[in-house]
Amino acid sequence: MRLVASLALSTALLTGCATVANPDPRDPLESYNRGMTTFNEHVDTLLLRPVATAYREAVPAPVRTGVSNFFANVGDLWSFVNNVLQGRGEAAGNSFIRFNVNTFLGLGGVLDIASEMGIDRYRQDFGLTLGRWGVGTGPYLVLPLLGPSTVRDAFALPVDTQGNLLNHVDPLSARNSLYALRVVDLRSNLLRASSVLDSAALDKYSFMRDVFLQVRSQAGEANNPDEDEEDTNEGVLPEEPFGDASPRKKPGAARP
Template identity: 60%
Template sequence: MHNVTRPFPWLHRLVALALVAMLAACASGPNANPRDPLEPFNRGMTDVNDAVDSAVLKPVATVYRDITPDPVRTGVNNFFQNLGDVWSFINATLQLRPREAAENFLRFNVNTVFGVAGLFDVASDMGLERTRLDFGQTLGRWGVPSGPYLVLPLFGPSSIRDAAGFSIESRGDLVQGLSDIPMRNSLYVLRAVETRANLLRATNLLEGAALDKYSFTRDLYLQRRESQIEDLKDKGIGLKDDAE
């Protein structure tokens, strides 16, 4: 019965997976990258993710991008971004960022009420900026180290800290709270396809530019996250969309 109400229970076991992967680090060679002691595991998981992406996600996302009118895609993206504003509000509050917390709280309410459940981004037109904050950043803000680099099933680049944050946020996902299971699963799929469609151009550029796509992606992810955490600690500011 528990698995019926939670159609993807494995999402909540990502932390357990991370801990298992940490134990695998002892099998890594002496020349392992100190930030990536789990490299054999991570490269294997990357190969699995790439295979799934090539066979399913990328083709579906390409068709979705090509046949879906831009206004519809904008509305879909706005809807899911609006749901994300709830967690940004929570994380801004936990990080003691009153301005970002207030802006994201107002954004969610304005767009939900006046933007037809978030399909229209009325809040941005009013000058309310979106600040993207996740629980991994919150943990980093209060000094929790990132831990080893970790590639998650389907979700890709992460770290032990960020995987823990993702697991916590997945439990509070507003889509998961829907009681209509077919609708909930449809929204899961739509969100995954929309997210992948937004990454098509970046993926094509990466595949054409990187000699070792794995190392390039790992280093880019770790540098970006480190920069974000340092911004939170040193500058006392939130992370705007254009900083991503």
């Protein structure tokens, strides 16, 4: 971790002096963010993508689906807490029911029984909870290893970390193994999207920034307390803008 922090800091220092002509108003830190994006892409190329590719080739699809379901189920409990903090009764109830049904009937969440029962998923995090009560997103910010974020979400990250059930797993070796598997699972789910981006003639940085901010903005608008509950039940996490092994639902819709 010290080595990663040192490399990330070096990248930030080397790129922080560069200036960007006509920066996007949403992205005043663009020179730093582009440098950090380059650092993250190097880590991805050298480590994450090869491991995720090997994982996808070696592990059967049903097992990978079970792994994704397990981590999505863990997230449902934290979504329940944030839905409660946002005063969203129906969403909180669904999150609570989903977690219990999948934990006790779905082999700890490996099977997504709740979705088969038509119980919708309402994904939330503490950044969206802050937004629900009027805290602005602040500038776009690329975090070392974690990727796209905003200043608000970066400050909310320690709370999200503490709220994650994985953070309370003992012993430490088991916790770290679960975190590593989670990273590999997420990266594996994005391999196809990465291939599309790599083959497209576009500015990947601007594309990813715009997609992230648009999805996050839509989630914030959905959480606007001035909107009718019927129209605001869903908050969507932006961490997987191209799709997720655990689908999300809107009420009445078929379930990235």
